[in-house]
Amino acid sequence: MNSFCKTASEKQNCLAIQITKIVCFLIIFGLSVFIITQNMKPQIKKNQNFLSNVTNVESHNTDLETDQSEEFDLIQVITMTRHGTTTPGLLFPNDPNREEWERMGPPETLTHKGVREHCELGRYLARRYGQFVTGRVTHNKKTKIWSTDKDRSIAAAYSTLAGIANHRHQKIDCLSNEWIANFPPISDIISPGQNKGVNNSKQYQQKQGQHFSYPLIDSNATFMHRSAWINCKKLVHLNEKYVKPKRFEDFQKNSHFYQHLSRVVGYNITNYDEAKSTYESYLTEREVKGHFSGWVDKDSIEYLRKLYLHDYDLYFPAKLNEKLTAGPTLAIIVRKMQTILSQLHTLFEHSRSKHDENEDEGLMMLFGHTSSIMAVTKALGIRLIDLPDFAATFIFEIYSVNDSAKRLNEQSDNLCGQLWYKTSLDIEPIELETCKKVSGIQIRGSKCCPISKFISHLQKMSSHSYEKDCRLDGGNLK
Template identity: 25%
Template sequence: MRAASLGGTRASLSLGLLLLLGLWLDRGVRAKELKFVTVVFRHGDRSPIETFPNDPIEESSWPDGFGQLTQLGMKQHYELGEYLRRRYGKFLNESYKHEQVYIRSTDIDRTLMSAMANLAALFPPGGIRIWNPSLLWQPIPVHTVAASEDRLLYMPFRNCPRFQELQSETLKSEEFQKRIQPYKGVHNFTLPSWATKDTMTTLRELSELSLLSLYGIHKQKEKSRLQGGVLVNEILNHMKSATQPEKYKKFIMYSAHDTTVSGLQMALDVYNGILPPYASCHLMELYLEKSEYFVEMYYRNETWHEPHPLTLPGCTHSCPLEKFHELVAPVIPQDWSTECMITSNHQVLRVILAIAFCLVSGVLMVLLFILVRHGPCWQRESYRNI
């Protein structure tokens, strides 16, 4: 009997320990709470934007013409949508709610279509949301602005003289010239000879160098203030909203281009130098843990591998929000329009105007001194009559 009693006591203790362990684990899980997510991705596979002279495969050979999303591109984004559903399904309550989700795309066919293909997998309708039993799909709004007015996603932004000046400086820089030297003369091949594995590798490397030079190599931080830093600032503002008790968007999706993904990553200084592949996705997550907010970043650039963790230089992978903001502050523009207009030519003009102003001011001061000291003849005569 005593043995049985001891056995029962041990069983009770074991059960109690398990319950305590379960509660402790539950608290540990709940201690890190996902509060906000932003995803920025490149569109899926597309037909060529343009082609080389005398290419036997003309635009008419492509079902929808140049620059359009292909069926492979649709499948790539549907797969990405399925992944996002697996990763964030519980966070998003497994259903679309307009007050929680916002999607924006550049005003380009392939990015708009990529977002829609993605959303078809991310938010399939269920229950009362099924409006057509033979079509498990629901329309979800994708917002956009005209490409000419896009100052968030359609990078590199146009109408920014200072950025154009920086691009010109980059191409002339010693570092760029050193990197481009091995590739000079590559474009003299005819179709039969240049379409080799080695040549295609060279062209890919040139594309990567072109993209790298667009935002980096020369004055990277200043370039980022005029490009990717704008998007960094937008995302940070959404994160700040997520720390407040008021209603806020939980999930924001940006459908854009390789220049957008790389521009964002260059501003964050986490770019790996490789052209972002189709449907590549940069994820930024905001967590609340023990009354403090943390930012985590991931990069999904291959379907057979979990997203790669990214670490903001100067911080840990799970970076405190305040520290994150402090570290990215140098690439956030204070006044984008003004900073875009401050070119070297403007600086020279300002110096010339400043010198001219000083000269004119000096002459006026001398004249004023003479006027006060001696005064005009008619005033001197009137003084004598007093």
């Protein structure tokens, strides 16, 4: 006890001071231990709950430029993206935003918000892959940019390319109102046939003020939109026999809800597609304005969301339907992967130091729609628990593990693949079913699947002879 604490009251005060000091010390010590132990633990991402078969993963640096390793080299990136926010496909009389949507352009026009979503996607891809992607876009190598023939998909592709270029050239501010106001006509940014060149016209660049050149967009990927699936006779037959009756039956079961919804929107809703347009109107307002005014009640919106997802379950009732919708897209992806692998083996055999630029197959980008994403998820056995976000993207990556030239020459599994799903909130790895029981190197905190297993999973649902597969009297499908 302190020598100054002589009287009883002084001793009591001193004791209280000593106890306070001890308590403070214990609190500080406890906090220090907690902070140290937390820093030693791996940080866990919050589960965004957009994939039902993907669990939380350890946080990891997804920027390749700062995640270099002597154990692996990135050799190919393939992206498949849904277009960003568009104006609604159907304008309802009671929608308070109807006039605003009409001013923006025809139904299903990519909005300014949608342009910015794809600009952000492009900037993300540039950060994630660095020169691997930016060089292939801004240096105009033989990079394949696929799109459906819908204007919203083509505009989405162009905006994404601008975002990639923005990473290297600050003059291309694709998030600015001025840049969006100078958005070029669709006819100026597409190639009428195969992707044979790039638009390097100085007059064009000065006119549009975009300050970058880019690979022309091939808008012949009509197979990625459900409007083209009507050309597949076998699929039409299956839809008439199984899908259409089931959708009609399901619509009838919910007739009371649709009667209520018709009164709310001021339009007589007679089928699933019209009902889904109501949900799309809600999404557009939420994304463009940052909130929803509530002209459709919350319970109806939630019910519509569930019905929208359920409709895709009805649309893909069997593997045959899945293969006849996603098959052509997966076939293009598989062929692209096989081409780059073939080039790698040729490279070794001839001891060349680098690829010919004309043979560069390192990057391919595909731009489609909700139906494009849903068809692939169904075909690959991926279960989404919500509809794809605007600008949601699948990313396929192929890596070479740098062990020895002999292993590469023997085509052993020192080559591996990863599949990622990116939304506006996060990016998560997807482990394909054929990859779950095999070991693989960890890249970016996730297992990289041996290439034979990875490609075989895509291959079994690919359609490499679509015209033959679509015939009613034949095809390679069971």
